[in-house]
Amino acid sequence: MKKLILLLFVITFSFSSCEKDDICDPKTVTTSRLVITFYDVANSSVKKNVTDLKIIGEGMTDGVNFNGATLINGSTVSIPLKTNADATTFRFILNAENTNPALINEDVLKFNYVRENLFVSRACGFKTEYTLDPQTPYVHTDAAVPDQKWIQFIAVKNSIIANENETHLEIFF
Amino acid sequence: MKHTLKYFFSICLVLSLSLAQAQETTTLNNVADSTRTAPIIPDNGNLKTVKLPEEVQDTLVPVKTDRYGLRVGVDLYKLTRALYDKDYKGIEFVGDYRLTKKYFLAAEIGNENKTTDDDRLNFTTKGSYLKGGFDYNAYENWLDMENILSIGLRYGFSTFNQELNSYKIYNSNPYFGEGAALPSGEKFNGLTASWIEVVAGIKAKVFDNVFAGFSLRLNRLVSNKKPGNFDNLYIPGFNRTYDGDFGVGFNYTVTYFIPIYKKKVVPVEVNKKSATKK
Numbered sequence: 001m002k003k004l005i006l007l008l009f010v011i012t013f014s015f016s017s018c019e020k021d022d023i024c025d026p027k028t029v030t031t032s033r034l035v036i037t038f039y040d041v042a043n044s045s046v047k048k049n050v051t052d053l054k055i056i057g058e059g060m061t062d063g064v065n066f067n068g069a070t071l072i073n074g075s076t077v078s079i080p081l082k083t084n085a086d087a088t089t090f091r092f093i094l095n096a097e098n099t100n101p102a103l104i105n106e107d108v109l110k111f112n113y114v115r116e117n118l119f120v121s122r123a124c125g126f127k128t129e130y131t132l133d134p135q136t137p138y139v140h141t142d143a144a145v146p147d148q149k150w151i152q153f154i155a156v157k158n159s160i161i162a163n164e165n166e167t168h169l170e171i172f173f
Numbered sequence: 174m175k176h177t178l179k180y181f182f183s184i185c186l187v188l189s190l191s192l193a194q195a196q197e198t199t200t201l202n203n204v205a206d207s208t209r210t211a212p213i214i215p216d217n218g219n220l221k222t223v224k225l226p227e228e229v230q231d232t233l234v235p236v237k238t239d240r241y242g243l244r245v246g247v248d249l250y251k252l253t254r255a256l257y258d259k260d261y262k263g264i265e266f267v268g269d270y271r272l273t274k275k276y277f278l279a280a281e282i283g284n285e286n287k288t289t290d291d292d293r294l295n296f297t298t299k300g301s302y303l304k305g306g307f308d309y310n311a312y313e314n315w316l317d318m319e320n321i322l323s324i325g326l327r328y329g330f331s332t333f334n335q336e337l338n339s340y341k342i343y344n345s346n347p348y349f350g351e352g353a354a355l356p357s358g359e360k361f362n363g364l365t366a367s368w369i370e371v372v373a374g375i376k377a378k379v380f381d382n383v384f385a386g387f388s389l390r391l392n393r394l395v396s397n398k399k400p401g402n403f404d405n406l407y408i409p410g411f412n413r414t415y416d417g418d419f420g421v422g423f424n425y426t427v428t429y430f431i432p433i434y435k436k437k438v439v440p441v442e443v444n445k446k447s448a449t450k451k
Contacts, residue, residue, distance in 0.1 A: 026345065031345070125293025
């Protein structure tokens with residue numbers, strides 16, 4: 001009987017110590033970012049790499065950090081949307097920090113969406129799932145100082161932003 | 174080497190001491206028993222003629238009687254927790270009824286109101302629960318002792334509601350800053366859950382008919398009606414839920430035994446036992 005109680009104690013403690021649900025597992029799908037893939041406007045099926053693209057959110061000074069860098073070189077980028085507003089505006093600066101100011105080109109993109117907060121778990125709390133507005137998912141404007149739009153065409157691939165495994169937006173330039 | 178030997182011997186010594194002590198206490202118990210029966214004799218034995226048949230009776234007295242009845246009480250842990258935990262109010266009444274020598278019908282009924290404040294969630298759970306089952310007393314009592322060392326099973330059922338007070342959104346890329354807790358106030362009513370409990374408990378007679386007890390419980394959910402877009406993270410009676418179906422609990426009880434009837438324990442066996450012991 002004493003052994004049984006001891007065993008119960010051991011089980012109880014093992015329960016309390018092994019339980020991992022107090023820390024949100026990074027593998028858990030939580031609030032997803034908007035995944036953008038860049039394509040060549042001349043050949044729409046071919047991905048095209050951007051050079052030194054800096055994406056700055058409205059009211060922010062630093063660029064969005066993607067894979068440890070704020071200057072994006074590649075054909076894909078993921079950017080976080082605001083969880084407390086139904087629209088987020090970004091400045092997309094191509095060739096940012098280039099020594100030749102003529103190469104620098106800035107476009108402004110505003111994303112409109114509806115949000116839904118979904119329960120994940122005790123440790124993670126809730127996540128936000130976005131659905132891009134079906135009428136005007138984005139508003140594309142030139143920079144405050146006009147320098148011609150570098151983005152030629154934008155297509156919404158997936159309007160529901162629930163995970164980062166798929167492309168949500170395609171940008172052709 | 175010297176040190177190890179020293180330790181070895183000292184440990185042996187300690188062990189032998191404890192053994193000696195253990196034996197001493199048992200003999201002390203016997204002494205206590207004899208002293209307990211002794212005062213009865215002079216109380217009634219004013220006349221010599223009366224004394225003799227009583228002595229004859231004394232040899233027959235080891236006939237043990239077990240008391241059967243209802244034991245009711247309250248969980249002190251839940252009751253006192255409200256004193257130091259402002260986020261908790263709760264009460265649990267416990268009861269058991271002795272069915273046979275070893276088996277007891279047992280039940281717990283309670284109500285809880287708990288606000289859980291986690292890193293990302295703050296919610297209030299309110300509800301009542303009922304648990305019913307049996308306890309098996311594995312403790313062999315001496316003479317008229319009534320201590321219980323039991324293992325038992327319960328089936329628990331709880332109806333409750335939850336209110337999500339506030340929550341945080343998990344964002345692994347807090348570019349726009351970590352979001353503050355958002356107030357919610359959303360209510361989830363009509364929730365139910367049921368579970369099986371394995372209970373290991375002790376109850377010791379403190380004084381006449383009053384018992385102090387402690388029990389440890391391992392729970393496993395059988396059914397759990399979860400709300401939409403939330404989860405039953407706390408279930409009254411079951412306690413905190415984990416990722417799986419398991420949970421743990423305990424209570425610390427004070428109970429009062431209401432004797433209803435007595436049953437004699439087969440006297441032949443007792444006589445044989447006492448004879449072999451003497």
